[in-house]
Amino acid sequence: MRATIGAMTSTPQAAVAHEADDVAPAVANLETIVSLAKRRGFVFPSSEIYGGINAVWDYGPLGVELKNNVKRAWWKAMVQERDDIVGLDAGILMAPQVWVTSGHVAEFSDPMVECSTDRRRFRVDELPGAEDLSPAELMDPGIVARLGLKCPVDGGPLSAPRRFNLMFQTWMGPVQDDASLIYLRPETAQGIYVNFKNVRETSRKKLPFGIAQIGKAFRNEISPGNFVFRMREFEQMEMQYFVHPAAAAEQFEAWRDRRMAWYEGYGVSKSRLRFREHRAAELAHYAKRAVDVEYRFPFGWKELEGIHSRGDFDLSRHAAASGENLEYFDPATEEHYIPWIVETSAGGDRAPFTFLIDAYREEEVRGETRVVLALHPQLAPYKVAVLPLLKKRPEIVELCHRIKSDLQRDIMAVYDDTASIGKLYRRQDEIGTPWCITVDVESLEDGAVTIRDRDTMTQERVPREGVRRFIMDRLSGAG
Ligand code: GAP
Numbered sequence: 001m002r003a004t005i006g007a008m009t010s011t012p013q014a015a016v017a018h019e020a021d022d023v024a025p026a027v028a029n030l031e032t033i034v035s036l037a038k039r040r041g042f043v044f045p046s047s048e049i050y051g052g053i054n055a056v057w058d059y060g061p062l063g064v065e066l067k068n069n070v071k072r073a074w075w076k077a078m079v080q081e082r083d084d085i086v087g088l089d090a091g092i093l094m095a096p097q098v099w100v101t102s103g104h105v106a107e108f109s110d111p112m113v114e115c116s117t118d119r120r121r122f123r124v125d126e127l128p129g130a131e132d133l134s135p136a137e138l139m140d141p142g143i144v145a146r147l148g149l150k151c152p153v154d155g156g157p158l159s160a161p162r163r164f165n166l167m168f169q170t171w172m173g174p175v176q177d178d179a180s181l182i183y184l185r186p187e188t189a190q191g192i193y194v195n196f197k198n199v200r201e202t203s204r205k206k207l208p209f210g211i212a213q214i215g216k217a218f219r220n221e222i223s224p225g226n227f228v229f230r231m232r233e234f235e236q237m238e239m240q241y242f243v244h245p246a247a248a249a250e251q252f253e254a255w256r257d258r259r260m261a262w263y264e265g266y267g268v269s270k271s272r273l274r275f276r277e278h279r280a281a282e283l284a285h286y287a288k289r290a291v292d293v294e295y296r297f298p299f300g301w302k303e304l305e306g307i308h309s310r311g312d313f314d315l316s317r318h319a320a321a322s323g324e325n326l327e328y329f330d331p332a333t334e335e336h337y338i339p340w341i342v343e344t345s346a347g348g349d350r351a352p353f354t355f356l357i358d359a360y361r362e363e364e365v366r367g368e369t370r371v372v373l374a375l376h377p378q379l380a381p382y383k384v385a386v387l388p389l390l391k392k393r394p395e396i397v398e399l400c401h402r403i404k405s406d407l408q409r410d411i412m413a414v415y416d417d418t419a420s421i422g423k424l425y426r427r428q429d430e431i432g433t434p435w436c437i438t439v440d441v442e443s444l445e446d447g448a449v450t451i452r453d454r455d456t457m458t459q460e461r462v463p464r465e466g467v468r469r470f471i472m473d474r475l476s477g478a479g
Contacts, residue, residue: 023271023296026358030298033357034227036371040431042066042356043228055224055232062431063352065381065412067235070352071214073378074237077262078212078344085210085239086203090191092216093172096182098190101321102314104167107285108186111138112164112222113149117156123222124161127152134281139163166219168232184218189343191215192240193314196326196339200242207328207339208251210241214348226299228349235348242328242339248288248309251342256291256307259344263293263304263351267376268358272296276303286313295354304354305346312338355379359432365457373432374455377478380432383411384471387424389440391417400439403449403467410472429454434478435471 027033037043041060045052059067079087099105111124124130124138129147137143141160149158168184171177185191192199192211199211214237224230243251256275264270278290289309294301315338319326327336347353359375377383386404388396400415407413414433416424421438428436438450438459449467452459462470 022301025296025298026269026272027298027360030227033298033353033360036360036430037063037227037356055221055230057228057231057349062381066356066375066379067348067352069379069381070355071235071237071348073266074262074346074351075212075214077258078210078237078239082210084205084208085212085241086199086205088192088195088199088211088213089215090188090195090213092185092218093182094185094190094194097321098194098318099167099183099186101317102190102193103285103317104183104186104190105165108167109163109165110222111135111161113144113158113161115151115154115156115158118151118154120151120153121164121222122152122158124149126223127158136281164220164222166221168218168220185216186219187217187345188213188215188236188238189240189314189345192238193318193341194322196242196315196318197324200328207330208241208243208247210239212237212239214238226297226302228353229297229299229302231349237346237348237351239344241342241344243342244330245312245337245340248311248340248342252289252291252307252309255342255344256293259305259307259346260293263295263354266355266379267374268295268354272358273304274301276301284308286310295358297354297357304350305344308343308345310341310343312340314341315339352379370426370429372429372454375432375434377434377475380434381412382414382428382431382433383407383475384413384435384437385424385428385433386413386415386437386439387421388417389421389438393441393444395444396439396441399443399449399464400437403437403439403464406468407471411475425452435474437467 040062042063044058044060046056046058047053079085112121113124114121124143125133127149130138130149139161144158144160150156151158167186169181170184171180172182173180192213215235216233217236218233221230221232224232241251241255260273260275263273272295274294276292276294283290287308288311291307292303293305295304315326319338326338328339329336355375356373359373361372361374363370363372384407386400388400390396397417404413404415419427425436434454436452438452440450443449447464448461449464450459451462451470
Protein backbone atom coordinates (compact mmCIF):
# COMPACT_ATOMS: atom_id res chain seq x y z
CA MET A 1 0.00 0.00 0.00
CA ARG A 2 1.34 3.42 -0.85
CA ALA A 3 0.04 6.43 0.98
CA THR A 4 -0.99 9.02 -1.54
CA ILE A 5 1.31 11.97 -1.58
CA GLY A 6 1.03 14.78 -4.06
CA ALA A 7 3.43 15.56 -6.84
CA MET A 8 6.47 17.53 -5.79
CA THR A 9 5.46 20.49 -7.93
CA SER A 10 2.02 21.77 -8.59
CA THR A 11 0.50 24.59 -10.54
CA PRO A 12 -1.87 26.33 -8.16
CA GLN A 13 -5.20 27.11 -9.75
CA ALA A 14 -7.14 30.24 -8.96
CA ALA A 15 -9.25 29.45 -5.92
CA VAL A 16 -12.88 29.37 -6.96
CA ALA A 17 -16.04 28.75 -5.00
CA HIS A 18 -18.01 25.58 -5.86
CA GLU A 19 -21.46 27.10 -5.59
CA ALA A 20 -22.80 30.59 -6.07
CA ASP A 21 -23.30 31.15 -2.34
CA ASP A 22 -20.11 29.35 -1.30
CA VAL A 23 -16.79 30.99 -0.46
CA ALA A 24 -13.56 30.11 -2.23
CA PRO A 25 -11.06 27.99 -0.31
CA ALA A 26 -7.72 29.62 0.59
CA VAL A 27 -6.02 27.11 -1.70
CA ALA A 28 -7.81 25.70 -4.74
CA ASN A 29 -5.92 22.46 -4.91
CA LEU A 30 -5.02 20.32 -1.89
CA GLU A 31 -1.93 19.10 -3.77
CA THR A 32 -0.40 22.56 -3.32
CA ILE A 33 -0.38 22.04 0.45
CA VAL A 34 0.58 18.36 0.32
CA SER A 35 3.52 19.25 -1.90
CA LEU A 36 4.67 22.15 0.30
CA ALA A 37 4.31 19.98 3.41
CA LYS A 38 6.54 17.26 1.94
CA ARG A 39 9.06 19.59 0.30
CA ARG A 40 9.64 21.71 3.40
CA GLY A 41 9.47 18.98 6.04
CA PHE A 42 6.06 19.55 7.59
CA VAL A 43 4.48 16.15 6.94
CA PHE A 44 5.74 12.87 5.46
CA PRO A 45 3.89 9.64 4.64
CA SER A 46 4.44 7.19 7.47
CA SER A 47 6.88 4.31 6.79
CA GLU A 48 7.55 5.78 3.34
CA ILE A 49 10.65 3.70 2.62
CA TYR A 50 8.41 0.62 2.83
CA GLY A 51 5.83 2.12 0.48
CA GLY A 52 3.86 3.87 3.22
CA ILE A 53 0.90 2.83 5.35
CA ASN A 54 -2.51 4.16 4.51
CA ALA A 55 -3.94 6.99 6.63
CA VAL A 56 -0.97 7.54 8.93
CA TRP A 57 1.27 10.57 8.51
CA ASP A 58 4.48 11.64 10.26
CA TYR A 59 5.27 15.21 11.25
CA GLY A 60 8.71 16.44 10.15
CA PRO A 61 10.88 19.10 11.81
CA LEU A 62 8.65 22.03 10.83
CA GLY A 63 5.38 20.13 11.23
CA VAL A 64 6.14 19.14 14.80
CA GLU A 65 6.90 22.78 15.66
CA LEU A 66 3.63 23.96 14.08
CA LYS A 67 1.66 21.22 15.78
CA ASN A 68 3.26 21.86 19.18
CA ASN A 69 2.54 25.57 18.83
CA VAL A 70 -1.11 24.86 18.01
CA LYS A 71 -1.41 22.52 20.99
CA ARG A 72 0.27 25.12 23.22
CA ALA A 73 -2.12 27.82 21.99
CA TRP A 74 -5.07 25.54 22.74
CA TRP A 75 -3.72 24.67 26.20
CA LYS A 76 -3.15 28.37 26.92
CA ALA A 77 -6.75 29.25 26.05
CA MET A 78 -8.31 26.17 27.65
CA VAL A 79 -6.19 25.63 30.79
CA GLN A 80 -3.55 28.28 31.49
CA GLU A 81 -5.88 31.27 31.22
CA ARG A 82 -8.81 29.61 33.00
CA ASP A 83 -9.20 29.19 36.74
CA ASP A 84 -12.01 26.71 36.16
CA ILE A 85 -10.21 24.17 33.93
CA VAL A 86 -7.42 21.75 34.77
CA GLY A 87 -5.43 19.35 32.62
CA LEU A 88 -5.13 15.57 32.42
CA ASP A 89 -3.08 13.01 30.52
CA ALA A 90 -4.83 9.64 30.69
CA GLY A 91 -3.65 6.36 29.16
CA ILE A 92 -4.41 5.34 25.61
CA LEU A 93 -5.19 1.83 26.84
CA MET A 94 -8.13 1.65 29.21
CA ALA A 95 -10.21 -1.08 30.86
CA PRO A 96 -12.32 -2.59 28.06
CA GLN A 97 -15.47 -2.10 30.17
CA VAL A 98 -15.04 1.65 29.59
CA TRP A 99 -15.87 1.19 25.91
CA VAL A 100 -18.81 -1.08 26.61
CA THR A 101 -20.25 1.46 29.04
CA SER A 102 -19.58 4.44 26.77
CA GLY A 103 -21.54 2.76 23.98
CA HIS A 104 -18.55 2.50 21.63
CA VAL A 105 -18.56 -1.31 21.47
CA ALA A 106 -22.21 -1.34 20.40
CA GLU A 107 -22.53 1.95 18.56
CA PHE A 108 -19.22 3.30 17.31
CA SER A 109 -19.58 2.05 13.79
CA ASP A 110 -20.17 3.35 10.32
CA PRO A 111 -22.59 1.79 7.80
CA MET A 112 -20.37 0.28 5.14
CA VAL A 113 -20.96 -1.21 1.69
CA GLU A 114 -18.58 -3.28 -0.42
CA CYS A 115 -18.18 -3.26 -4.19
CA SER A 116 -18.48 -6.83 -5.50
CA THR A 117 -16.07 -6.24 -8.41
CA ASP A 118 -13.10 -4.39 -6.89
CA ARG A 119 -13.82 -5.21 -3.20
CA ARG A 120 -13.44 -1.55 -2.19
CA ARG A 121 -15.38 -0.49 0.88
CA PHE A 122 -17.20 2.79 1.34
CA ARG A 123 -19.08 4.60 4.07
CA VAL A 124 -22.67 4.75 2.87
CA ASP A 125 -23.06 8.38 3.98
CA GLU A 126 -20.15 9.38 1.73
CA LEU A 127 -21.67 7.98 -1.46
CA PRO A 128 -23.11 10.57 -3.83
CA GLY A 129 -26.85 10.77 -3.18
CA ALA A 130 -26.69 9.31 0.33
CA GLU A 131 -25.10 12.21 2.20
CA ASP A 132 -28.25 13.43 3.93
CA LEU A 133 -29.75 10.12 5.04
CA SER A 134 -30.57 9.48 8.70
CA PRO A 135 -28.67 6.69 10.58
CA ALA A 136 -31.72 4.39 10.21
CA GLU A 137 -31.93 4.98 6.44
CA LEU A 138 -28.17 4.39 6.06
CA MET A 139 -28.63 0.88 7.49
CA ASP A 140 -31.79 0.11 5.48
CA PRO A 141 -31.03 -3.19 3.66
CA GLY A 142 -32.82 -1.88 0.55
CA ILE A 143 -31.07 1.50 0.42
CA VAL A 144 -28.57 0.57 -2.33
CA ALA A 145 -31.30 -0.55 -4.73
CA ARG A 146 -33.71 2.23 -3.78
CA LEU A 147 -31.18 5.00 -4.49
CA GLY A 148 -29.39 3.13 -7.29
CA LEU A 149 -26.04 3.46 -5.47
CA LYS A 150 -22.97 2.21 -7.36
CA CYS A 151 -19.25 1.88 -6.60
CA PRO A 152 -17.88 5.41 -7.16
CA VAL A 153 -14.60 3.98 -8.50
CA ASP A 154 -15.64 1.36 -11.07
CA GLY A 155 -19.45 1.62 -11.08
CA GLY A 156 -19.75 -1.96 -9.76
CA PRO A 157 -22.69 -3.29 -7.70
CA LEU A 158 -22.63 -2.63 -3.96
CA SER A 159 -23.55 -4.95 -1.11
CA ALA A 160 -26.29 -4.15 1.44
CA PRO A 161 -25.00 -1.95 4.29
CA ARG A 162 -23.47 -3.54 7.32
CA ARG A 163 -22.00 -2.07 10.47
CA PHE A 164 -18.24 -1.69 10.74
CA ASN A 165 -16.88 -0.90 14.21
CA LEU A 166 -14.13 1.70 14.07
CA MET A 167 -12.19 0.68 17.18
CA PHE A 168 -8.76 -0.92 16.84
CA GLN A 169 -8.35 -3.99 19.02
CA THR A 170 -5.32 -5.60 20.56
CA TRP A 171 -4.54 -7.96 23.44
CA MET A 172 -3.04 -7.10 26.79
CA GLY A 173 -0.63 -9.64 28.26
CA PRO A 174 0.83 -12.86 26.86
CA VAL A 175 -2.42 -14.66 26.01
CA GLN A 176 -4.42 -13.59 22.98
CA ASP A 177 -7.99 -14.51 23.87
CA ASP A 178 -11.34 -12.80 24.45
CA ALA A 179 -10.45 -12.11 28.09
CA SER A 180 -7.35 -10.11 27.13
CA LEU A 181 -9.01 -8.07 24.36
CA ILE A 182 -8.56 -4.31 24.74
CA TYR A 183 -9.05 -1.27 22.51
CA LEU A 184 -6.95 1.66 21.41
CA ARG A 185 -9.01 4.65 22.54
CA PRO A 186 -11.09 6.16 19.73
CA GLU A 187 -11.49 9.45 21.67
CA THR A 188 -9.71 11.04 24.62
CA ALA A 189 -12.98 12.01 26.32
CA GLN A 190 -13.52 8.73 28.20
CA GLY A 191 -10.18 9.14 30.03
CA ILE A 192 -11.63 12.35 31.45
CA TYR A 193 -14.97 10.83 32.53
CA VAL A 194 -13.40 7.94 34.40
CA ASN A 195 -11.07 10.40 36.18
CA PHE A 196 -13.84 12.90 36.99
CA LYS A 197 -13.92 12.04 40.69
CA ASN A 198 -10.13 11.86 41.11
CA VAL A 199 -9.62 15.23 39.44
CA ARG A 200 -12.49 17.00 41.19
CA GLU A 201 -11.41 15.80 44.62
CA THR A 202 -7.70 16.53 44.20
CA SER A 203 -8.18 19.91 42.52
CA ARG A 204 -11.08 20.83 44.88
CA LYS A 205 -12.97 22.39 41.97
CA LYS A 206 -16.57 23.49 42.30
CA LEU A 207 -18.98 23.28 39.39
CA PRO A 208 -18.86 24.52 36.75
CA PHE A 209 -15.38 23.30 35.99
CA GLY A 210 -13.59 21.57 33.14
CA ILE A 211 -10.93 18.96 32.44
CA ALA A 212 -8.80 19.31 29.31
CA GLN A 213 -6.68 16.74 27.57
CA ILE A 214 -4.58 16.46 24.42
CA GLY A 215 -3.67 13.04 23.12
CA LYS A 216 -3.71 10.36 20.46
CA ALA A 217 -6.87 8.62 19.32
CA PHE A 218 -7.26 5.75 16.86
CA ARG A 219 -10.07 4.92 14.46
CA ASN A 220 -10.10 2.25 11.80
CA GLU A 221 -11.75 4.63 9.33
CA ILE A 222 -13.38 3.01 6.29
CA SER A 223 -12.55 5.89 4.01
CA PRO A 224 -9.64 7.91 5.37
CA GLY A 225 -8.12 10.56 3.17
CA ASN A 226 -7.63 14.17 2.23
CA PHE A 227 -4.11 14.11 3.67
CA VAL A 228 -4.16 14.61 7.46
CA PHE A 229 -7.89 15.44 7.49
CA ARG A 230 -9.05 11.89 8.19
CA MET A 231 -6.42 9.51 9.52
CA ARG A 232 -6.45 6.28 11.44
CA GLU A 233 -4.06 7.59 14.09
CA PHE A 234 -4.60 11.23 15.06
CA GLU A 235 -4.69 13.64 17.96
CA GLN A 236 -7.57 15.27 19.75
CA MET A 237 -7.70 18.36 21.96
CA GLU A 238 -10.76 17.80 24.12
CA MET A 239 -12.27 19.63 27.06
CA GLN A 240 -15.19 18.36 29.12
CA TYR A 241 -17.02 21.08 31.08
CA PHE A 242 -19.13 19.81 33.99
CA VAL A 243 -22.16 21.93 34.76
CA HIS A 244 -25.47 22.01 36.59
CA PRO A 245 -28.17 20.65 34.21
CA ALA A 246 -29.95 24.01 34.22
CA ALA A 247 -26.78 25.75 33.00
CA ALA A 248 -26.00 23.34 30.15
CA ALA A 249 -27.79 25.22 27.35
CA GLU A 250 -26.12 28.54 28.17
CA GLN A 251 -22.69 26.96 28.62
CA PHE A 252 -23.04 25.14 25.30
CA GLU A 253 -23.57 28.41 23.48
CA ALA A 254 -20.77 30.16 25.34
CA TRP A 255 -18.29 27.39 24.50
CA ARG A 256 -19.43 27.24 20.88
CA ASP A 257 -18.72 30.96 20.49
CA ARG A 258 -15.40 30.82 22.37
CA ARG A 259 -14.13 28.01 20.20
CA MET A 260 -15.00 29.87 17.00
CA ALA A 261 -13.25 32.98 18.36
CA TRP A 262 -10.12 30.91 19.06
CA TYR A 263 -9.69 29.99 15.38
CA GLU A 264 -10.38 33.57 14.30
CA GLY A 265 -7.94 34.91 16.91
CA TYR A 266 -5.16 32.83 15.39
CA GLY A 267 -5.86 34.25 11.97
CA VAL A 268 -8.25 31.87 10.20
CA SER A 269 -10.41 33.91 7.82
CA LYS A 270 -13.94 34.44 9.23
CA SER A 271 -15.40 33.87 5.77
CA ARG A 272 -14.03 30.31 5.69
CA LEU A 273 -15.45 29.34 9.08
CA ARG A 274 -19.05 28.56 9.92
CA PHE A 275 -21.23 26.65 12.40
CA ARG A 276 -23.27 23.64 11.39
CA GLU A 277 -25.93 22.40 13.79
CA HIS A 278 -26.56 18.64 13.69
CA ARG A 279 -30.08 17.56 12.83
CA ALA A 280 -31.78 15.41 15.49
CA ALA A 281 -31.44 12.32 13.25
CA GLU A 282 -27.66 12.62 12.88
CA LEU A 283 -26.81 13.21 16.56
CA ALA A 284 -24.24 10.80 18.01
CA HIS A 285 -25.56 8.29 20.55
CA TYR A 286 -24.42 10.45 23.50
CA ALA A 287 -25.44 13.89 22.23
CA LYS A 288 -28.43 16.05 23.11
CA ARG A 289 -27.19 18.82 20.82
CA ALA A 290 -24.14 19.20 18.59
CA VAL A 291 -22.64 21.99 16.53
CA ASP A 292 -19.62 21.62 14.29
CA VAL A 293 -17.18 24.41 13.62
CA GLU A 294 -16.65 23.88 9.90
CA TYR A 295 -13.85 25.15 7.69
CA ARG A 296 -13.94 25.62 3.94
CA PHE A 297 -11.23 23.10 3.02
CA PRO A 298 -10.14 22.76 -0.64
CA PHE A 299 -12.39 19.64 -0.71
CA GLY A 300 -15.49 21.39 0.72
CA TRP A 301 -16.98 22.51 4.04
CA LYS A 302 -15.92 19.94 6.66
CA GLU A 303 -15.85 19.52 10.42
CA LEU A 304 -12.93 21.12 12.19
CA GLU A 305 -14.23 20.77 15.74
CA GLY A 306 -17.37 19.48 17.45
CA ILE A 307 -19.15 21.10 20.40
CA HIS A 308 -21.48 18.61 22.06
CA SER A 309 -24.05 18.82 24.81
CA ARG A 310 -23.76 15.32 26.29
CA GLY A 311 -26.22 15.65 29.16
CA ASP A 312 -25.59 13.21 32.01
CA PHE A 313 -25.12 10.30 29.58
CA ASP A 314 -21.45 9.62 30.33
CA LEU A 315 -21.25 10.05 34.09
CA SER A 316 -24.59 8.26 34.71
CA ARG A 317 -23.51 5.28 32.63
CA HIS A 318 -20.05 5.06 34.22
CA ALA A 319 -21.57 5.43 37.69
CA ALA A 320 -24.07 2.64 37.04
CA ALA A 321 -21.52 0.30 35.45
CA SER A 322 -18.68 0.86 37.90
CA GLY A 323 -20.72 1.25 41.08
CA GLU A 324 -18.81 4.46 41.87
CA ASN A 325 -20.85 7.45 43.04
CA LEU A 326 -20.14 10.18 40.47
CA GLU A 327 -22.65 12.67 41.82
CA TYR A 328 -21.67 16.19 42.75
CA PHE A 329 -22.79 17.73 46.02
CA ASP A 330 -23.36 21.47 45.94
CA PRO A 331 -22.88 22.72 49.52
CA ALA A 332 -24.60 26.04 48.71
CA THR A 333 -27.89 24.46 47.61
CA GLU A 334 -27.39 21.09 49.34
CA GLU A 335 -28.25 19.46 46.03
CA HIS A 336 -26.83 16.10 44.86
CA TYR A 337 -26.79 15.58 41.09
CA ILE A 338 -24.91 13.99 38.20
CA PRO A 339 -23.26 16.91 36.33
CA TRP A 340 -24.11 17.48 32.70
CA ILE A 341 -21.27 17.78 30.22
CA VAL A 342 -20.53 20.31 27.50
CA GLU A 343 -17.69 18.99 25.36
CA THR A 344 -15.40 20.85 22.98
CA SER A 345 -13.62 18.33 20.77
CA ALA A 346 -10.98 19.72 18.42
CA GLY A 347 -8.58 17.93 16.08
CA GLY A 348 -4.89 18.12 16.99
CA ASP A 349 -4.18 17.48 13.30
CA ARG A 350 -7.14 19.21 11.66
CA ALA A 351 -6.37 22.47 13.47
CA PRO A 352 -2.71 22.73 12.28
CA PHE A 353 -3.88 21.59 8.83
CA THR A 354 -6.43 24.41 8.77
CA PHE A 355 -3.91 27.03 9.91
CA LEU A 356 -1.50 25.82 7.22
CA ILE A 357 -4.07 25.99 4.43
CA ASP A 358 -5.54 29.31 5.50
CA ALA A 359 -2.11 30.95 5.77
CA TYR A 360 -1.06 30.01 2.23
CA ARG A 361 -0.56 32.96 -0.14
CA GLU A 362 0.94 33.38 -3.57
CA GLU A 363 1.94 36.92 -4.53
CA GLU A 364 3.59 38.53 -7.53
CA VAL A 365 6.73 40.36 -6.42
CA ARG A 366 8.88 41.99 -9.11
CA GLY A 367 7.72 39.52 -11.73
CA GLU A 368 8.25 36.45 -9.52
CA THR A 369 5.85 34.38 -7.48
CA ARG A 370 6.42 34.69 -3.75
CA VAL A 371 4.90 31.88 -1.66
CA VAL A 372 4.18 33.01 1.89
CA LEU A 373 2.71 31.24 4.86
CA ALA A 374 1.11 34.12 6.74
CA LEU A 375 0.91 32.07 9.93
CA HIS A 376 0.13 33.80 13.20
CA PRO A 377 3.60 34.49 14.70
CA GLN A 378 2.85 32.33 17.74
CA LEU A 379 2.06 29.36 15.49
CA ALA A 380 4.98 29.81 13.07
CA PRO A 381 7.57 26.98 13.38
CA TYR A 382 10.51 29.42 13.53
CA LYS A 383 9.98 32.92 14.86
CA VAL A 384 13.26 34.28 13.53
CA ALA A 385 15.89 33.44 10.92
CA VAL A 386 19.30 35.05 11.27
CA LEU A 387 21.05 35.51 7.92
CA PRO A 388 24.53 36.81 7.06
CA LEU A 389 24.81 39.06 4.02
CA LEU A 390 28.40 37.86 3.55
CA LYS A 391 29.08 34.38 4.84
CA LYS A 392 32.77 34.66 4.07
CA ARG A 393 33.24 37.33 6.75
CA PRO A 394 33.81 35.42 10.04
CA GLU A 395 32.89 38.50 12.16
CA ILE A 396 29.48 38.66 10.43
CA VAL A 397 28.87 34.93 10.90
CA GLU A 398 29.93 35.14 14.52
CA LEU A 399 27.58 38.04 15.23
CA CYS A 400 24.74 36.10 13.55
CA HIS A 401 25.37 33.12 15.83
CA ARG A 402 25.46 35.33 18.91
CA ILE A 403 22.11 36.93 18.02
CA LYS A 404 20.57 33.55 17.25
CA SER A 405 21.84 31.92 20.48
CA ASP A 406 20.52 34.82 22.51
CA LEU A 407 17.04 34.44 20.95
CA GLN A 408 17.08 30.65 21.18
CA ARG A 409 16.77 30.80 24.95
CA ASP A 410 13.13 31.85 24.46
CA ILE A 411 12.04 31.09 20.93
CA MET A 412 12.79 28.93 17.90
CA ALA A 413 15.45 30.72 15.84
CA VAL A 414 17.55 29.40 12.96
CA TYR A 415 20.74 30.42 11.15
CA ASP A 416 21.03 29.90 7.40
CA ASP A 417 23.76 30.86 4.93
CA THR A 418 23.22 28.27 2.21
CA ALA A 419 21.93 30.60 -0.53
CA SER A 420 21.80 34.20 -1.67
CA ILE A 421 19.92 36.60 0.60
CA GLY A 422 16.96 36.77 -1.81
CA LYS A 423 16.59 32.99 -1.82
CA LEU A 424 16.99 32.81 1.95
CA TYR A 425 14.12 35.31 2.39
CA ARG A 426 11.90 33.29 0.02
CA ARG A 427 12.68 30.08 1.91
CA GLN A 428 11.71 31.64 5.22
CA ASP A 429 8.55 33.19 3.67
CA GLU A 430 7.50 29.76 2.47
CA ILE A 431 7.71 28.25 5.97
CA GLY A 432 6.09 31.25 7.63
CA THR A 433 9.02 32.74 9.60
CA PRO A 434 7.71 36.17 10.68
CA TRP A 435 11.07 37.94 10.98
CA CYS A 436 14.44 37.67 9.25
CA ILE A 437 17.44 39.39 10.80
CA THR A 438 20.25 40.27 8.42
CA VAL A 439 23.77 41.09 9.54
CA ASP A 440 25.88 43.05 7.03
CA VAL A 441 29.22 44.84 6.88
CA GLU A 442 27.66 48.00 8.29
CA SER A 443 26.47 46.04 11.32
CA LEU A 444 30.13 45.59 12.30
CA GLU A 445 30.54 49.35 12.29
CA ASP A 446 27.23 50.72 13.62
CA GLY A 447 26.19 47.70 15.74
CA ALA A 448 22.75 47.61 14.06
CA VAL A 449 21.03 44.86 12.07
CA THR A 450 18.17 44.78 9.56
CA ILE A 451 14.88 43.15 10.57
CA ARG A 452 12.60 42.22 7.68
CA ASP A 453 8.90 41.63 8.20
CA ARG A 454 7.51 38.57 6.40
CA ASP A 455 4.12 40.03 5.50
CA THR A 456 5.00 43.60 4.49
CA MET A 457 8.61 42.86 3.45
CA THR A 458 9.54 46.19 5.04
CA GLN A 459 12.97 46.41 6.61
CA GLU A 460 13.93 48.24 9.77
CA ARG A 461 17.36 48.99 11.16
CA VAL A 462 17.52 48.02 14.84
CA PRO A 463 20.47 48.35 17.28
CA ARG A 464 21.84 44.93 18.08
CA GLU A 465 20.99 45.28 21.80
CA GLY A 466 17.39 46.10 20.91
CA VAL A 467 16.79 42.98 18.77
CA ARG A 468 15.53 40.74 21.53
CA ARG A 469 13.07 43.35 22.84
CA PHE A 470 11.92 44.13 19.26
CA ILE A 471 11.06 40.48 18.54
CA MET A 472 9.60 39.63 21.95
CA ASP A 473 7.37 42.75 21.92
CA ARG A 474 5.98 41.88 18.52
CA LEU A 475 5.51 38.25 19.43
CA SER A 476 3.56 39.01 22.59
CA GLY A 477 1.68 41.82 20.81
CA ALA A 478 0.57 39.33 18.19
CA GLY A 479 -1.68 37.49 20.51
N1 GAP B 1 -15.33 13.03 21.93
C1 GAP B 1 -16.11 13.43 20.83
C2 GAP B 1 -15.48 13.11 19.56
O1 GAP B 1 -14.53 12.36 19.49
P1 GAP B 1 -15.68 13.54 16.98
O2 GAP B 1 -16.52 14.55 16.24
O3 GAP B 1 -15.79 12.11 16.60
O4 GAP B 1 -16.06 13.75 18.51
C3 GAP B 1 -13.75 15.24 17.34
O5 GAP B 1 -14.15 13.98 16.88
C4 GAP B 1 -12.67 15.84 16.45
O6 GAP B 1 -11.60 14.92 16.32
C5 GAP B 1 -13.12 16.14 15.03
O7 GAP B 1 -13.76 17.38 14.94
C6 GAP B 1 -11.80 16.14 14.29
O8 GAP B 1 -11.16 17.39 14.41
C7 GAP B 1 -11.01 15.08 15.03
N2 GAP B 1 -11.07 13.79 14.31
C8 GAP B 1 -12.03 12.85 14.41
N3 GAP B 1 -11.75 11.79 13.62
C9 GAP B 1 -10.58 12.09 13.00
C10 GAP B 1 -9.75 11.39 12.05
N4 GAP B 1 -10.06 10.18 11.61
N5 GAP B 1 -8.59 12.00 11.62
C11 GAP B 1 -8.25 13.23 12.09
N6 GAP B 1 -9.00 13.92 12.98
C12 GAP B 1 -10.15 13.37 13.44
